Amino acid sequence: MRRADDGAAVVDFVLVSVLLVSLFLLVLQVGLVLHVRTVLVASAAEGARYAANADRSPADGAARAKQVIADALGTRVADSMTCAPIDGEELDGQAVVDVRCSGPMPLVFLPIGAFSLTVHGHAIKEGP
Numbered sequence: 001m002r003r004a005d006d007g008a009a010v011v012d013f014v015l016v017s018v019l020l021v022s023l024f025l026l027v028l029q030v031g032l033v034l035h036v037r038t039v040l041v042a043s044a045a046e047g048a049r050y051a052a053n054a055d056r057s058p059a060d061g062a063a064r065a066k067q068v069i070a071d072a073l074g075t076r077v078a079d080s081m082t083c084a085p086i087d088g089e090e091l092d093g094q095a096v097v098d099v100r101c102s103g104p105m106p107l108v109f110l111p112i113g114a115f116s117l118t119v120h121g122h123a124i125k126e127g128p
Contacts, residue, residue: 033105036073037117040101043068044083045121047099051085052123058085061099065121069101080104086120095125 043065051061062083070078081103089096102118 029108032108036077036105037119039072040069040081040117040119041121043072043121044099044101044119045123047083047101048097048121048123051097051099052125054127058087058097058099061085061097065099065101077103077106080106089122091122091124096122097125098122 046068047061047063047065049061050056050064051058062085065083066078066081069081069083081101083099083101086098086100089098098120099122100118100120102116104114105117107114
């Protein structure tokens with residue numbers, strides 16, 4: 001004798017599993033975005049500190065930032081990023097080196113379009 005609710009557990013399992021897997025992938029994607037953003041901020045700051053040395057130019061800092069991004073996230077992500085020095089910045093009368101990196105954020109699990117992220121790092125310029 002068959003009951004009316006035979007097979008309901010399978011349907012419930014499938015519906016709950018789809019929801020849980022989607023939630024898990026969303027949390028993973030948010031973690032990935034936060035990790036990439038943190039690496040980009042640290043790379044821009046490292047590039048600015050490198051360019052702030054007395055014997056370096058701001059363009060050296062932008063190149064250093066791209067190198068750090070490539071080391072941390074891979075060359076594919078680094079090639080999609082644009083790092084550029086911003087000249088002529090001052091903070092309280094001190095010359096400041098500013099390195100800005102921008103580019104598309106890599107999305108793995110979300111089927112939405114890519115969004116762009118811009119970060120910058122700055123350091124006080126050494127020298128006379």
